[in-house]
Amino acid sequence: MAANMKVKERVVKKQTLCGALMLIEALKAENVKVIFGYPGGAVLPIYDKLYESGVFHVLTRHEQGAIHAAEGYARISGKPGVVIATSGPGATNIVTGLTDAMMDSIPLVVFTGQVASSVIGSDAFQEADVLGITMPITKHSYQVRDVHELPKIIKEAFHIATTGRPGPVLIDIPKDMSVAEAEFDYEQEVLLPGYQPTTKPNHLQIRKLVEAVSQAKRPVILAGAGVLHANAHEQLKQYAEQQHIPVIHTLLGLGGFPADHPLFLGMAGMHGTYTANMALYECDLLINIGARFDDRVTGNLAHFAPKATVAHIDIDPAEIGKNVPTKIPIVGDAKEALIQLIEQNGKRPDVSEWLNKLNEWKREYPLMYKREPGVLKPQRLIEMIHEYTNGEAVVTTDVGQHQMWVAQYYKFKQPHRWVTSGGLGTMGFGLPAAIGAQLAQPEATVVSIVGDGGFQMTLQELSVIQELNLPIKIVIVNNQALGMVRQWQEIFYEKRYSHSLIPNQPDFVRLAEAYGIKAMRATTEEEAEYVLKEALATNAPVLLDFHVHPGENVYPMVAPGKGLHEMVGVKW
Amino acid sequence: MVKRIITMTVNNRPGVLNRITGLFTKRHYNIESITVGHTESEGISRMTFVVNVDDERIAEQITKQLNKQIDVLKVVDITDQAIIVRELALIKVAVTPATRGEIYTLIEPFRAAIVDVARDSLVVQVTGEPEKIDALIDLLKPYGLKEVARTGTTAFPRGSQRASSTNKSLFII
Numbered sequence: 001m002a003a004n005m006k007v008k009e010r011v012v013k014k015q016t017l018c019g020a021l022m023l024i025e026a027l028k029a030e031n032v033k034v035i036f037g038y039p040g041g042a043v044l045p046i047y048d049k050l051y052e053s054g055v056f057h058v059l060t061r062h063e064q065g066a067i068h069a070a071e072g073y074a075r076i077s078g079k080p081g082v083v084i085a086t087s088g089p090g091a092t093n094i095v096t097g098l099t100d101a102m103m104d105s106i107p108l109v110v111f112t113g114q115v116a117s118s119v120i121g122s123d124a125f126q127e128a129d130v131l132g133i134t135m136p137i138t139k140h141s142y143q144v145r146d147v148h149e150l151p152k153i154i155k156e157a158f159h160i161a162t163t164g165r166p167g168p169v170l171i172d173i174p175k176d177m178s179v180a181e182a183e184f185d186y187e188q189e190v191l192l193p194g195y196q197p198t199t200k201p202n203h204l205q206i207r208k209l210v211e212a213v214s215q216a217k218r219p220v221i222l223a224g225a226g227v228l229h230a231n232a233h234e235q236l237k238q239y240a241e242q243q244h245i246p247v248i249h250t251l252l253g254l255g256g257f258p259a260d261h262p263l264f265l266g267m268a269g270m271h272g273t274y275t276a277n278m279a280l281y282e283c284d285l286l287i288n289i290g291a292r293f294d295d296r297v298t299g300n301l302a303h304f305a306p307k308a309t310v311a312h313i314d315i316d317p318a319e320i321g322k323n324v325p326t327k328i329p330i331v332g333d334a335k336e337a338l339i340q341l342i343e344q345n346g347k348r349p350d351v352s353e354w355l356n357k358l359n360e361w362k363r364e365y366p367l368m369y370k371r372e373p374g375v376l377k378p379q380r381l382i383e384m385i386h387e388y389t390n391g392e393a394v395v396t397t398d399v400g401q402h403q404m405w406v407a408q409y410y411k412f413k414q415p416h417r418w419v420t421s422g423g424l425g426t427m428g429f430g431l432p433a434a435i436g437a438q439l440a441q442p443e444a445t446v447v448s449i450v451g452d453g454g455f456q457m458t459l460q461e462l463s464v465i466q467e468l469n470l471p472i473k474i475v476i477v478n479n480q481a482l483g484m485v486r487q488w489q490e491i492f493y494e495k496r497y498s499h500s501l502i503p504n505q506p507d508f509v510r511l512a513e514a515y516g517i518k519a520m521r522a523t524t525e526e527e528a529e530y531v532l533k534e535a536l537a538t539n540a541p542v543l544l545d546f547h548v549h550p551g552e553n554v555y556p557m558v559a560p561g562k563g564l565h566e567m568v569g570v571k572w
Numbered sequence: 573m574v575k576r577i578i579t580m581t582v583n584n585r586p587g588v589l590n591r592i593t594g595l596f597t598k599r600h601y602n603i604e605s606i607t608v609g610h611t612e613s614e615g616i617s618r619m620t621f622v623v624n625v626d627d628e629r630i631a632e633q634i635t636k637q638l639n640k641q642i643d644v645l646k647v648v649d650i651t652d653q654a655i656i657v658r659e660l661a662l663i664k665v666a667v668t669p670a671t672r673g674e675i676y677t678l679i680e681p682f683r684a685a686i687v688d689v690a691r692d693s694l695v696v697q698v699t700g701e702p703e704k705i706d707a708l709i710d711l712l713k714p715y716g717l718k719e720v721a722r723t724g725t726t727a728f729p730r731g732s733q734r735a736s737s738t739n740k741s742l743f744i745i
Contacts, residue, residue: 136598192642194583318636
């Protein structure tokens with residue numbers, strides 16, 4: 001039977017197929033388990049072939065939902081997310097998601113329909129220059145001009161999306177290319193002379209770093225999402241423990257190093273911990289592993305790590321030296337670099353004084369907020385979610401205050417549990433991303449924590465959650481405001497709350513019920529405890545509307561233009 | 573501001589020029605000129621950019637970002653090498669019977685050629701380093717420039733790289 005199947009598969013691969021069937025066969029060959037999409041005129045031939053293909057297609061209710069779901073899927077599964085959208089408006093609706101994936105290095109393969117080759121350039125119905133629009137927001141892109149090339153293009157697209165620094169790759173398929181036929185050969189090798197990512201780090205630079213570590217008095221590791229992309233979390237822990245180097249995470253790196261580890265200092269940056277930010281300011285050796293020195297991490301560059309020798313391990317050479325002058329550049333895969341560093345087993349630096357100082361800061365300046373009776377503090381809410389899920393849930397968020405509170409108070413112990421929009425800061429990301437995350441790990445507890453603002457940007461995807469009965473717990477941190485905007489207006493614009501207060505939000509409970517989803521509301525800690533426990537015990541989607549204290553701000557905070565050492569809101 | 577000359581070979585695919593110029597726009601790099609043409613290998617084109625950058629760090633970023641493009645095969649910042657730099661210009665200059673002879677004499681040291689003659693104008697074709705072309709245009713200006721078309725710089729490392737390189741790059745700047 002198995003042998004029979006194999007023969008059949010071979011035969012199929014050499015068959016003459018239309019473009020649409022090639023796409024489907026290629027997806028099967030790439031072992032794609034789920035695709036996210038939305039049909040339309042230009043992709044009708046593809047959808048016709050999907051109809052009985054056996055490919056699991058999730059119909060989101062907006063193309064933006066499809067691409068964010070694919071991002072969530074990619075983040076949690078480690079495999080590329082696949083999206084199909086039609087031409088024109090279908091394609092322009094995925095622009096935000098492409099940019100988001102580009103910024104956060106998420107592997108996606110995105111197929112867009114295009115009007116027929118014969119009318120491209122004539123401003124035809126639902127025509128848009130998708131290649132032109134998406135060039136700066138994709139790792140690479142293709143437009144199919146000859147159906148013979150399609151298998152090669154798809155194969156290259158998967159290769160490019162998933163290797164080196166991952167990213168989104170787009171394939172624009174004119175309608176006639178889906179219909180035209182050619183021989184389907186997917187066994188060919190990928191030959192891309194212009195694309196040869198360096199994964200093996202230079203031995204000499206590794207030696208230099210080992211030497212620098214042995215001399216250091218105040219070393220620190222800043223670990224970004226590159227550690228997660230490379231699946232190097234084990235090695236990071238091993239290396240940090242071997243050399244006694246404390247670890248700081250970027251927002252996207254959270255989970256790469258266990259938050260309860262004594263060497264962990266917390267998240268760095270605008271809303272990072274006092275200890276992490278001061279460690280970056282005071283360190284004499286900064287080892288960046290797979291982070292890109294984003295402005296939200298560094299604060300004012302003139303005051304960033306002023307006393308440090310900087311070493312930077314990154315798969316993307318263009319990130320090294322881009323924002324911060326780097327003495328020890330190491331181009332390569334984070335895992336391979338860490339394995340080499342561990343093998344070198346260099347002289348362990350004497351850091352006892354440094355660790356004492358850091359521990360003193362940790363004790364003296366922990367994250368803090370005031371609990372008040374009868375009021376639900378958002379920070380407390382996140383702590384409760386953490387507690388009731390043992391810190392093991394898959395958590396997705398949008399952007400803003402709630403995102404920062406999750407980053408601060410949901411102490412991620414494990415890698416690949418955290419899905420958030422980092423670089424682009426996309427409102428509306430969290431809910432659809434949770435769909436992808438849940439499909440990637442059907443057994444996991446998935447909690448989508450969103451704001452009342454962002455939720456309304458993609459709430460139509462509740463339909464999908466209901467339809468597939470995905471047991472996602474949707475947590476709305478409802479402060480009846482665009483909280484982070486409101487916070488900035490309070491601090492920097494003299495409390496002139498221009499268009500950031502939304503007192504007339506809809507009844508989210510009834511809204512969820514209209515979608516056929518169970519929903520509850522809580523306005524106090526006691527109610528919150530009850531509804532959270534009830535929701536987590538329910539094997540079905542539940543939406544929870546938490547009316548939190550509306551004036552709460554995220555602290556500590558590094559004001560724009562300030563150095564990390566100039567945090568405010570550190571102590572009462 | 574420093575001028576850098578960057579050459580690269582690229583796959584001659586649809587949209588490749590768009591990708592490169594888009595990258596310059598996205599990253600806020602200033603292009604002074606671009607030239608593009610086929611190379612000795614089929615399907616591969618050579619591009620030459622002259623860019624204005626604030627410092628070395630930006631110059632390095634440009635080559636690194638260009639290198640990330642899948643269709644870019646090789647990028648070299650050749651500014652500090654011994655290089656041959658050439659540009660071609662067509663200059664249509666107003667003439668009268670009285671000035672025609674004068675212009676013939678004027679352009680001779682530039683090894684320029686007259687490639688079109690009309691009753692009241694001449695077209696001068698000149699090839700050389702951009703400064704030489706600037707100089708000729710300056711000289712012709714008083715006669716009345718009707719039109720100037722310049723190709724932009726194309727450049728190439730010399731066959732042998734000797735010591736002279738530093739002087740050369742200064743001259744280009």
